[in-house]
Amino acid sequence: MKPTLYIVIPCYNEQEVLPITAPQFLEQLQRMQEKGLVSADSKILFVNDGSRDNTWEIITGLAKENGTFIGISQSRNRGHQNAVLAGLMEVKDRCDITISIDCDGQDDISAMERMVEEYRNGHEVVYGVRSSRKTDTFFKRTTAQGFYKLLNAMGAEVVYNHADYRLISAKVLQELANFKEVNLFLRGMVPLVGFSSTAVYYERNERIAGKSHYPLGKMLGLAFDGITSLSVKPLRLIAALGFAMALISFVGVIWAVLSKIFGQTVAGWTSIVFVVCLFCSIQLICLGIIGEYIGKIYMEVKGRPRYIISERTEDE
Ligand code: UDP
Ligand code: MG
Secondary structure: OOOOEEEEEEEOOOOOOHHHHHHHHHHHHHHHHHOOOOOOOOEEEEEEOOOOOOHHHHHHHHHHHOOOEEEEEOOOOOOHHHHHHHHHHHHOOOOOEEEEOOOOOOOOOOHHHHHHHHHHOOOOEEEEEEEEOOOOOHHHHHHHHHHHHHHHHOOOOOOOOEEEEEEEEHHHHHHHOOOOOOOOOHHHHHHHHOOOEEEEEEEOOOOOOOOOOOOHHHHHHHHHHHHHHHOOHHHHHHHHHHHHHHHHHHHHHHHHHHHHHOOOOOOOHHHHHHHHHHHHHHHHHHHHHHHHHHHHHHHHHHOOOOOOOOOOOOOO
16 A cells, blocks of 8 residues: 655745745655655645745645645744644644655755655654755854754754654654644654654755745754753753752862861851852752752643553554
8 A cells, every 4th residue: 555645844934935846846746656655645735834925825826736735824923843733733634644844945855755665664753864964054054963962962852963854654643643732842752752763864955045944043942942842951950050069068168167267267258158158059959859840740731641552463
């Protein structure tokens, strides 16, 4: 059985690139159909993320011209992650696999064939990973690499150099639908769902037209969101800092007492140093403990699934 593929493409103010890349997506899909990789009823879904330009008019035009193109439009701009999720949830019940990809032509569309092959080899999730960033500017490259390192150091597990170009099977999407959080960071959430996954590598190109919606500020925002929506490690760091401070304070107190004994201090200095050191560390440790509870509340509030079953010997 050939799987039915839906390609999910978020679009925000992309009137310059959409007319160029839409035919490329169609060509690629037809190529995969000719090769017998995906079924004839596969489709391309554009998700208009509240664009302020003519993006939606272009999408409706494409849908009229060719039944393979379909579109949905969000009531307002909600950001890339929400647009991708909206698209994935829209199609999860009518397809076997989805591939999400940006509409700016930066990600090599021919890698889709390898992704589908990996799916046919038994993988439910296939991450598109950039093999190099030669075409990115030095600045974009270093900041992007820093972004992945920071995320991993802070306890948010993400696949290095993988953005949101990936194949996800309908089976995994059904489980992803149970992740009810509103702060979305799909790169970190998809690995949490589990199931067999692999990666395919591709070269990343330059944007065909228009401009990036992810300048440094937004990228930092995304990193911050990624960390704070996936990990409670920053809260733990407060407790660690508290204990480190306690240690330093201990040394500080001894030093203050010794200075006092050897008579190098003015009256009152020792007691002030003593009180400052003591309360500083007590406060940080207390904050750390409170943080630990807040972290627990935070994870509970997310209401994520406690288990996900991937296989059964019996039929359901
Ligand atoms: N995008 C979106 N909503 C937004 C910002 C971006 O749907 O609020 C889409 C955009 O149209 C593109 C993809 O997300 O298809 C990635 O954006 P962009 O190419 O600007 O990011 P970069 O590749 O520079 O990181
Ligand atoms: Mg881009």
